Amino acid sequence: MNSKNRNWRKMKPAQNLHRLLYALGLGPVVGKIILLLTNTGRKSGLLRTTPLQYELIDGKYYLGAARGKSADWVRNIEANPKVQIRVKRLAFSGTARVVCDPLEIADFIEIRLQRHPFMIGMIMQKSHNLPRKPSRQQLEELAKSEAMVVVTPDQD
Numbered sequence: 001m002n003s004k005n006r007n008w009r010k011m012k013p014a015q016n017l018h019r020l021l022y023a024l025g026l027g028p029v030v031g032k033i034i035l036l037l038t039n040t041g042r043k044s045g046l047l048r049t050t051p052l053q054y055e056l057i058d059g060k061y062y063l064g065a066a067r068g069k070s071a072d073w074v075r076n077i078e079a080n081p082k083v084q085i086r087v088k089r090l091a092f093s094g095t096a097r098v099v100c101d102p103l104e105i106a107d108f109i110e111i112r113l114q115r116h117p118f119m120i121g122m123i124m125q126k127s128h129n130l131p132r133k134p135s136r137q138q139l140e141e142l143a144k145s146e147a148m149v150v151v152t153p154d155q156d
Helices: 003-009 012-023 072-079 100-116 117-128 136-143
Strands: 034-040 047-055 060-065 082-087 089-097 146-152
Touching: 012 060, 012 136, 034 072, 047 072, 047 100, 060 100, 072 089, 072 146, 082 146, 100 117, 100 146
Parallel strands: none
Antiparallel strands: 034 047, 034 082, 047 060, 060 146, 082 089, 089 146
């Protein structure tokens, strides 16, 4: 097993913890940075729920895909863009789109760095071997291999 898969396996307990915290009604506590995304499995047709970090920007929910387009939840969205979101005490449906444009992704990472400089700086350093305050050029280069998802809430 390569180191990337090994590191990803370490995330499973944290994901299970976030699901549990939401189930216990503690969404407002973890919902400052974590939401629950539910989508339909592209093969199974079953509902799948994934805790994800997010940013709310201009009324849309931006989700970084740490595993890029290979993440199961991203591939599920490519097959069916209708999703459900739970964030804090809110629950709503939305339409998701996968974004692979490096400039849009670099913009998103810049916003994340502004809002969460310590946490995102550590991710830049530990996961991407970049400085804690990468340059715009470094972000654009990183973004070439990344993906993100933008969820637009449905109008009721």
